[in-house]
Amino acid sequence: MPSEHSPAGREPIVTDEDLDAAIALCGGDPRLALRAMFIAYTMLQEQAQNAVSAGYVRRRRERTH
DSSP: OOGGGOGGGOOOSSOHHHHHHHHHHTTTOHHHHHHHHHHHHHHHHHHHHHHSOTTTSOOOOOOOO
């Protein structure tokens, strides 16, 4: 999936060079690079959910007594 096929002629968010560097950091193992990406994505998603105010999300308040 070459990065030159970005929508509307925009620059890709992640270039092929970025992907090559990530794979190289993982010892050349693309599965390990993909696993690291999923772990990082999950962590960012959890941080974003924790940053959302309870006023915007129906969330059960914890009891303090």
